[in-house]
Amino acid sequence: MQIVTAKEMYEIDRLTIEKGGVDGKLLMENAGRSIVNHMLPIIDRTKSILVLVGGGNNGGDGFVIARTLLTDGYDVLVVQLVPDYKIKGEAAYHKQLWLNFGGIVHVFQDTSMIRRYLLDADIVVDAMLGIGISGEVRQPLKDVIGLVNQVEALTISVDIPSGLPADEGESHFEAVVADYTFIVEHPKMSLFLESCSPFYGKWEVVKIGLFHSNLSSGSRIAWRERDVKRTLPKRSRNSHKGTHGRGLVIGGSSTMPGSIAMTLKAALRSGAGLITGGTINEVFSSIASHCVEATYLPLLGKAGAMTTQPVDVSMYNAIAIGMGMGRNEETAAFTRQLVKDVTKPILIDADGLHHIKDDLASISQRKQPTILTPHPGEMAMLTGISVREILLHPFEVSKQFAYEHNVYLVLKGPHTIITDPNGNQLVNTTGNQGLAKGGSGDVLSGVLLAMIMQEQSMIEALANGCFIHGKSADLLISSHRSTEDLLATDVIDGLASVFRTL
Numbered sequence: 001m002q003i004v005t006a007k008e009m010y011e012i013d014r015l016t017i018e019k020g021g022v023d024g025k026l027l028m029e030n031a032g033r034s035i036v037n038h039m040l041p042i043i044d045r046t047k048s049i050l051v052l053v054g055g056g057n058n059g060g061d062g063f064v065i066a067r068t069l070l071t072d073g074y075d076v077l078v079v080q081l082v083p084d085y086k087i088k089g090e091a092a093y094h095k096q097l098w099l100n101f102g103g104i105v106h107v108f109q110d111t112s113m114i115r116r117y118l119l120d121a122d123i124v125v126d127a128m129l130g131i132g133i134s135g136e137v138r139q140p141l142k143d144v145i146g147l148v149n150q151v152e153a154l155t156i157s158v159d160i161p162s163g164l165p166a167d168e169g170e171s172h173f174e175a176v177v178a179d180y181t182f183i184v185e186h187p188k189m190s191l192f193l194e195s196c197s198p199f200y201g202k203w204e205v206v207k208i209g210l211f212h213s214n215l216s217s218g219s220r221i222a223w224r225e226r227d228v229k230r231t232l233p234k235r236s237r238n239s240h241k242g243t244h245g246r247g248l249v250i251g252g253s254s255t256m257p258g259s260i261a262m263t264l265k266a267a268l269r270s271g272a273g274l275i276t277g278g279t280i281n282e283v284f285s286s287i288a289s290h291c292v293e294a295t296y297l298p299l300l301g302k303a304g305a306m307t308t309q310p311v312d313v314s315m316y317n318a319i320a321i322g323m324g325m326g327r328n329e330e331t332a333a334f335t336r337q338l339v340k341d342v343t344k345p346i347l348i349d350a351d352g353l354h355h356i357k358d359d360l361a362s363i364s365q366r367k368q369p370t371i372l373t374p375h376p377g378e379m380a381m382l383t384g385i386s387v388r389e390i391l392l393h394p395f396e397v398s399k400q401f402a403y404e405h406n407v408y409l410v411l412k413g414p415h416t417i418i419t420d421p422n423g424n425q426l427v428n429t430t431g432n433q434g435l436a437k438g439g440s441g442d443v444l445s446g447v448l449l450a451m452i453m454q455e456q457s458m459i460e461a462l463a464n465g466c467f468i469h470g471k472s473a474d475l476l477i478s479s480h481r482s483t484e485d486l487l488a489t490d491v492i493d494g495l496a497s498v499f500r501t502l
């Protein structure tokens, strides 16, 4: 499912009309009708429906929705928020159809009129502003958006909640807080931004028959279950433990022994053939009892943390480093040296990211894939860009960084963005706030390590790992866990139910 900017969406519209020969009026009809089909399970004939129509094509969709519902016997009222002369083109055509079919258009007079209609409505269809918004919302729409957000009625937004930007980078907006949004054809970038996603409510993408095209701006795809099912390698009946990779996890320190244990266990639970934990002597005993299936590589420690030493990694297919290592300077030097020497794919997380912060130039020279898995705070530390700016432009910041440093970047969050060194991006669609707890990242690293050792493209392996990790949390909170009590170790246990369905 391609994620688009407003500009890309207009380009796809244009191609559909010019190359595909599909009339814009037909597309609008398709959009309105498809949205009604998606609305039917959540509305019923006893409810009164108010359609708020703006001056662009989003409003045009609103006229089609109103007509489709009216002809199906629903109680529908249309309020047009702009003067008649502003309704043009395809929207004017569909307004005329609405009138031909016996519909009435109530033109906006003042906010008290809107307040009255809103109080009488059970359902509000928000077709005021779509992806054509520019600048701050003007009056009277600004007030109307405020009123829509005050009333009890169920709010259904068409394509995008009115007032919300489609793209990243906007920090000031006033928008409808929708209960449902039916997104036309492609999710817009803002659906995956922390500041914007709550406005969408529950969402679904409705297909209207647009042209399929490869955008010149590179691929940006929402990674869903069907993608995982398509790309996840199947375990052969004849496989042996060596087939699924031999992985090394380096981490842990006297104060943080648990994190490496979680990474080891998660890797094993995600199909890795053989996993070794590289950690200091004083940590072994405490973690070995938690993960008896792993083997261990003793490393030299000083003051409870790893110190500089050579490590033979020749027998491993991939390495994960950083979890629970601590920030000691000798540990940092050890990490930097290892990352430089190792000619295997290497995943760097947590403290490991701090250690390589000033060594990104040598990372970009690596011939084998380097995978960095920062959360926004770690990304800020790596880039010198504030967390606020990162969250405002996560797609752009990720793309620049991955390209500049020749790395695979997994920028973690409610919508984790995975970027390859060419700037292709996959966005995870699973996970919930139960994961916002210590240890979730360690588990993710283990799942990712297992994935990258199995045959699949690197970016898909990372996206599959993120999907599986989030899905485990989703299944757990839909059964016997809550977002409050969910623990990282539960997410490891939950991996079984995810793999059974894939």
Ligand SMILES: NC(=O)C1=CN([C@@H]2O[C@H](COP(=O)(O)OP(=O)(O)OC[C@H]3O[C@@H](n4cnc5c(N)ncnc54)[C@H](O)[C@@H]3O)[C@@H](O)[C@H]2O)[C@@H](O)CC1
Pocket (backbone or CB within 6 Å): 013, 024, 025, 027, 028, 031, 054, 055, 056, 057, 058, 059, 061, 086, 090, 128, 129, 130, 131, 132, 133, 134, 135, 136, 137, 138, 139, 141, 158, 159, 160, 184
């Ligand atoms: N080809 C088509 O006809 C299709 C149109 N579609 C719909 O069309 C929408 C995009 O249509 P448009 O490009 O006409 O854009 P919009 O419908 O988002 O709105 C543009 C209108 O809003 C006004 N406006 C812009 N910024 C404003 C602000 N800050 N405050 C107040 N008013 C403002 C403009 O004056 C203009 O009248 C999509 O979101 C989608 O709903 C889809 O149905 C897909 C197919």
Ligand SMILES: Nc1ncnc2c1ncn2[C@@H]1O[C@H](COP(=O)(O)OP(=O)(O)O)[C@@H](O)[C@H]1O
Pocket (backbone or CB within 6 Å): 350, 374, 375, 412, 413, 414, 415, 416, 430, 431, 432, 433, 434, 435, 436, 437, 438, 439, 440, 441, 442, 443, 444, 469, 470
């Ligand atoms: N609100 C949320 N919704 C969905 N996933 C989340 C949320 N918060 C965190 N996560 C996921 O949980 C993991 C947290 O990783 P990280 O921040 O490194 O945790 P830690 O360092 O505590 O182990 C990431 O995979 C992230 O995507």
Ligand SMILES: [K+]
Pocket (backbone or CB within 6 Å): 058, 126, 127, 128, 129, 130, 157, 158, 159, 160, 161, 162
């Ligand atoms: K809208």
